[in-house]
Amino acid sequence: MPGLARLRTFKDMKETPNRAANRPDNRQFAPATGRNRDAIAAVLQRVLPKTGLVVEIGAGSGEHAAYFAPRFPGLAWQPTEPDADGRASIKAWAEAANVPNLRPPLDLDVTRAVWPVTEAGAVFCANMIHIAPWACCLGLMAGAGRILNEGGVLVLYGPFKRDGEHTAPSNADFDAGLKSRDPAWGVRDLSEVTEAALDNGLALEQTVDMPANNLMAIFRR
């Protein structure tokens, strides 16, 4: 049941986000975002449109949104997150960042047939499809296919298998750990993700190898 699996995920990340002691707001901290954000931003600089709306899926703590929005001032950055604690953290990060192009978070569960955003130039999703049932990857592709403009881009970040194989022993260990927490979770194979994308009018345009055995996969509508 995607809803139940989903509700566990924000607090069940590889490194659980935490609230800093003595901090008076709802900001949570996911340490991995500090390590991966510059490498991700460099790819986003190349593939995102210069203007329009970017919808971030499963924005988690909101640290990515607060870091990326000021770096893309021509874009409106719309974080989304189905978990209420996550949305509170995103809202707190957005308020602290105080940048005009960062919107307050929306409640968006990818498995819903109707999303609260109906049109976008880009969809960005980091580290969601492996920490959620496969139905969430299918929902992401269906929703991105519905809302992306012609020529719009879907950007995924995370670990992937290639041709059925893990790309590193650490990813195999991570996959085993995910499956022990929930058998419906697991590192996805890029070819299966690509097939799901194609079924929704999204073609794989390029992949970029990222630090820590992650990958960015860029799909174009």
Ligand SMILES: C[S@@+](CC[C@H](N)C(=O)[O-])C[C@H]1O[C@@H](n2cnc3c(N)ncnc32)[C@H](O)[C@@H]1O
């Ligand atoms: C591992 S966290 C990643 C958070 C953030 N993107 C990052 O990279 O730090 C996975 C995120 O996916 C979200 N998620 C899980 N199921 C979802 C669904 N059905 N629709 C949208 N987001 C979902 C979780 O709530 C969580 O915020």
